[in-house]
Amino acid sequence: MVVLKVNQGTTNEREVEIVTARGLWETGIYKLFNADFLTDDHREFIEHVDENDPNFLGEMNVNKENADWEYRGKQLSADEQKEIADFILDYQPPDGVY
Numbered sequence: 393m394v395v396l397k398v399n400q401g402t403t404n405e406r407e408v409e410i411v412t413a414r415g416l417w418e419t420g421i422y423k424l425f426n427a428d429f430l431t432d433d434h435r436e437f438i439e440h441v442d443e444n445d446p447n448f449l450g451e452m453n454v455n456k457e458n459a460d461w462e463y464r465g466k467q468l469s470a471d472e473q474k475e476i477a478d479f480i481l482d483y484q485p486p487d488g489v490y
Contacts, residue, residue: 393409393410393412395407395408395409396408396410399471399472406427407427408427409424409427410480411425417484419455421452422451422454424452424468425447425449448465450463450464451463452473452476452480456481459481463477
C-alpha cells in the first residue's frame with residue numbers, strides 16, 4: 393500500500409491509497425481508495441481492500457511493459473487518473489519491499 397497526494401496545490405487536493413491486488417508493484421490490478429485515515433477525524437489505520445468500502449474509488453489495470461493503463465470507476469477525474477497511473481508506472485519500491 394502506498395498513499396499518493398493528487399491535485400497538489402489545488403482546492404481538490406486529496407490523498408489516494410493505492411493497494412496492489414497481488415502485493416507486487418508490477419503489471420496488474422491496483423485498487424484505489426480515499427486515504428481518510430490521514431485526517432484528524434480518522435485516527436485509526438485500516439487498510440482498505442474491499443470494493444464495497446465507501447472509500448473505494450475504483451481500480452486501475454496497469455501494464456508496465458506497454459506503459460498503458462485502464463481505469464474502472466467513476467470517482468476520479470481524467471487528470472487524477474493520469475497522475476495515479478504515471479506514479480504506478482514509474483514506482484520502484486524500496487529494497488526489501490514488494
